[in-house]
Amino acid sequence: MMTTATSPQETHQAGPAGYAPEEPGGDLWALNFGPQHPATHTTLRHVLELDGEVIRSCTVHIGYLHSGFEKLAEHMNFNQYVVVTDRMNYVSPMANNIAWHHACEKLFGIELTPRCKVIRTIIAELARIQDHLLSVGATGLDLGAFTAFMYPFNARETIYDLCEEICGARFTTSYTRVGGLMQDITPRWPGMVKDYCTDELPKALHDLENLLLRNRIFIERTKGVGQISREEAINWGITGPLARSAGVRRDLRKDEPYLCYADNWDGQGAKAVSFKVPIATGGDCLARFQVRMAEMRESIKIIIQLVDNIPSGPVDVLPNDKMALPSKDEVYGSIEGLIHHFEQVMTNRGHTPPVGEVYGANETANGELGFYLVSDGGNMPYRARCRPPSFINYQCFEKLIVGHKISDVVAVLGSLNVIAAELDR
Amino acid sequence: MGLASAGSMPYQESKEEFLTTKLSHLIDLLRKQSINWSRKNSLWPMPFATACCGIELMATGASRYDIARFGAEVMRFTPRQCDLMICAGRVAIKTMPVLQRIYMQMAEPKWVISMGACASTGGVFDTYAVVQGVDQFLPVDVYVPGCPPRPETLLEGVMAIQRLVDNEGMINSKDRERGLGLVVQPTVQVEVEKGAGK
Amino acid sequence: MSAKITPVIELLQKQFSDIDFAPAPLLEMEDQSKEQWCVKVGADKLMAVMSFLRSDERCAFEQLSDLAGVDYLNFPNAKDRYGVTYSLLSLSNEHRLWVKVFVNDPNPEVPSVVSIWHGATWMEREVWDMFGVRFTDHPDLRRILTWEGFEAHPLRKDYPLTGRGERENFKVITRESA
Numbered sequence A: 001m002m003t004t005a006t007s008p009q010e011t012h013q014a015g016p017a018g019y020a021p022e023e024p025g026g027d028l029w030a031l032n033f034g035p036q037h038p039a040t041h042t043t044l045r046h047v048l049e050l051d052g053e054v055i056r057s058c059t060v061h062i063g064y065l066h067s068g069f070e071k072l073a074e075h076m077n078f079n080q081y082v083v084v085t086d087r088m089n090y091v092s093p094m095a096n097n098i099a100w101h102h103a104c105e106k107l108f109g110i111e112l113t114p115r116c117k118v119i120r121t122i123i124a125e126l127a128r129i130q131d132h133l134l135s136v137g138a139t140g141l142d143l144g145a146f147t148a149f150m151y152p153f154n155a156r157e158t159i160y161d162l163c164e165e166i167c168g169a170r171f172t173t174s175y176t177r178v179g180g181l182m183q184d185i186t187p188r189w190p191g192m193v194k195d196y197c198t199d200e201l202p203k204a205l206h207d208l209e210n211l212l213l214r215n216r217i218f219i220e221r222t223k224g225v226g227q228i229s230r231e232e233a234i235n236w237g238i239t240g241p242l243a244r245s246a247g248v249r250r251d252l253r254k255d256e257p258y259l260c261y262a263d264n265w266d267g268q269g270a271k272a273v274s275f276k277v278p279i280a281t282g283g284d285c286l287a288r289f290q291v292r293m294a295e296m297r298e299s300i301k302i303i304i305q306l307v308d309n310i311p312s313g314p315v316d317v318l319p320n321d322k323m324a325l326p327s328k329d330e331v332y333g334s335i336e337g338l339i340h341h342f343e344q345v346m347t348n349r350g351h352t353p354p355v356g357e358v359y360g361a362n363e364t365a366n367g368e369l370g371f372y373l374v375s376d377g378g379n380m381p382y383r384a385r386c387r388p389p390s391f392i393n394y395q396c397f398e399k400l401i402v403g404h405k406i407s408d409v410v411a412v413l414g415s416l417n418v419i420a421a422e423l424d425r
Numbered sequence B: 001m002g003l004a005s006a007g008s009m010p011y012q013e014s015k016e017e018f019l020t021t022k023l024s025h026l027i028d029l030l031r032k033q034s035i036n037w038s039r040k041n042s043l044w045p046m047p048f049a050t051a052c053c054g055i056e057l058m059a060t061g062a063s064r065y066d067i068a069r070f071g072a073e074v075m076r077f078t079p080r081q082c083d084l085m086i087c088a089g090r091v092a093i094k095t096m097p098v099l100q101r102i103y104m105q106m107a108e109p110k111w112v113i114s115m116g117a118c119a120s121t122g123g124v125f126d127t128y129a130v131v132q133g134v135d136q137f138l139p140v141d142v143y144v145p146g147c148p149p150r151p152e153t154l155l156e157g158v159m160a161i162q163r164l165v166d167n168e169g170m171i172n173s174k175d176r177e178r179g180l181g182l183v184v185q186p187t188v189q190v191e192v193e194k195g196a197g198k
Numbered sequence C: 001m002s003a004k005i006t007p008v009i010e011l012l013q014k015q016f017s018d019i020d021f022a023p024a025p026l027l028e029m030e031d032q033s034k035e036q037w038c039v040k041v042g043a044d045k046l047m048a049v050m051s052f053l054r055s056d057e058r059c060a061f062e063q064l065s066d067l068a069g070v071d072y073l074n075f076p077n078a079k080d081r082y083g084v085t086y087s088l089l090s091l092s093n094e095h096r097l098w099v100k101v102f103v104n105d106p107n108p109e110v111p112s113v114v115s116i117w118h119g120a121t122w123m124e125r126e127v128w129d130m131f132g133v134r135f136t137d138h139p140d141l142r143r144i145l146t147w148e149g150f151e152a153h154p155l156r157k158d159y160p161l162t163g164r165g166e167r168e169n170f171k172v173i174t175r176e177s178a
Helices: A069-073 A081-086 A093-108 A114-142 A147-167 A189-213 A216-222 A230-235 A285-307 A328-333 A335-345 A389-394 A408-416 A420-424 B015-040 B052-061 B096-105 B116-121 B151-168 C006-015 C046-055 C120-131
Strands: A028-033 A045-051 A054-061 A356-364 A367-375 A383-387 B045-049 B084-088 B111-115 B142-144 C037-041 C063-071 C082-090 C095-103 C109-111 C134-136
Touching: A069 A081, A069 A383, A081 A093, A093 A114, A093 A356, A093 A367, A114 A147, A114 A189, A114 A285, A114 A356, A114 A408, A147 A189, A147 B052, A189 A216, A189 A285, A216 A285, A216 A408, A285 A408, A328 A335, A367 A389, A367 C063, A367 C082, A383 C063, A389 A408, A389 A420, A389 C120, B015 B151, B045 B052, B045 B096, B052 B084, B052 B116, B052 B151, B084 B096, B084 B116, B084 B151, B111 B116, B111 B151, B116 B142, B142 B151, C006 C037, C006 C046, C006 C095, C046 C095, C046 C109, C063 C120, C095 C109, C120 C134
Parallel strands: B045 B084, B084 B111, B111 B142, C037 C095, C109 C134
Antiparallel strands: A028 A045, A045 A054, A356 A367, A367 A383, C063 C082, C082 C095
């Protein structure tokens, strides 16, 4: 199918260094990339206009996984919706659970217990590792390195085991509740986490890094590909590892601290966990890979700081507040617990938040995952807008890819780590 | 057969012919068996992975669960090379025509696994944008329950397809019923102790 | 009021003395330093205010962090139907400000801020798709999440959760036709 360039002036602006497009005039080829393609990581569709093998312009079509998450939120209460957030960024479901209830608790004005904060911080970091492992592995897979996909996936399986240990599900965890957690951790869980973070994961990261960063094909296919400058990254609203690999010093864990990233998190002057925020200046696919690898190492540090001394005490806020759901023992064992439980779960009862709007954001693996809640005082959110990092990061793809070869599409896509369910919601 | 006495029988096979017929039967049987055997152990899945189930599909293909034990590790992303479509994840209205088109492009004989609650029924997404079960618009052979199904469950689904292939292998999908309604169920029966509820 | 955002709001009021910004926290909290502040602007003055917020050094909102549409159809005490909320973030000054615009039927229109923040491109398309609020001067205002030929705007409050029969209208592929 032949077609002509729609807006040649625009396509001339972007491109890697040394790219000087010829005068338009020749015929361009249109290539439909997706929506079913192994490298599109589920369902994305690009319509590329090709001049030989060089991409002159790209139009992205999304929405192939639009499932009406935000509409659904208006028909579910604050605890029920956590089930749907699992399916949002399905590579790191725990991080979504925490981000959703972070915003809810901001709305209700709940301060969590220290034990809950520590557990949430640990699982947030585990989720970050989980996400980055898949991202770097899939980048390798797309560039033809199948082994580089197997190594991190092995390490991911252990995280699935850790999730299974605390909440019974490998994958769709739904672990948090308003004001606490679904249940307390098991006694052997901290030991398992520590073993994983001191032994298995560092080895896997070492292997992975050796496998890819000493591979000339990988380096040549990622270095200088899909470059974005710092100013552009800010203007496009990019957050997370993508922004940090372009030199933007921004991490919500440091800038708007929450959980154990904030000082005085236990109310007795405890210090915030210490970690560094890795920054790169390249802004290309290789820089993104390196930032992700470095972030995983920092996450290991955070987990090791916390996992040995998880404070004792309840995981839920005090039951007298009637905010958190009672434990199952209480529900089955006492009439007060049963009444309390029904008060919370019945459709015409439940939590009644104040009337107002609130924005709560967490730093998840892909960037700033925020929820903008509008409450009319009912037990269901009036509007639950999600600020999905993938959606906002992915916009710049149309600019990033111009001037590159067609084989670079998969490299750039892999490094952006677009999760379709979060993209389309 | 009692009526077929010696004189009235229109056709009497000679000893040689008798042997050839038996032999060809045997060869047929062997051929069918071996073709089915090889076909069932070399299913080439077409992973139509849209959402969360796709990650579990990846986990099934990765090292711990290793779908290669069942000969189904050759994931081909072009439908023309595949005979087993694994529809993993919810199918939005925008995606349904894509799914149908991919199904039409697959060569006979072909099988379809509907993986997970969303693909089978719509799951938690009872909304305006999600198809409430792909089996409304496509013939599905095996439903794998779970949200998402564990890799073991998906493997059980693949094995169910293998049993299907073994039984009826040469029959292509046109001659089969629409939707076999085969649901993967746990094979282990949990025995309830007497008086447990008291 | 959060100490960081106070000067910005005062500056705004001084610069645009003819606009009633009605600054208020999104939600009143016990810890007032954590409150998130919001100003209201009319759709006609939006571009002037936004360009000022972006370019002035004391404001320097380099990033449009989020853009949310809200349909206030049955909201208690709501006067206007659609609200568009801009969440602005300044990386150099480390503060956030929310800007709200209210528009009404039959012709909800808001000027597009794509010329100031490129990041608004898809977010505005999403609001158009979901709420039917039209952004004037948007370079490419098409539907983004829903499919071709879809008429409604699903996140409006008068649109039912399960849709109006869109999800049943497909051709059925049978074994015979395949």
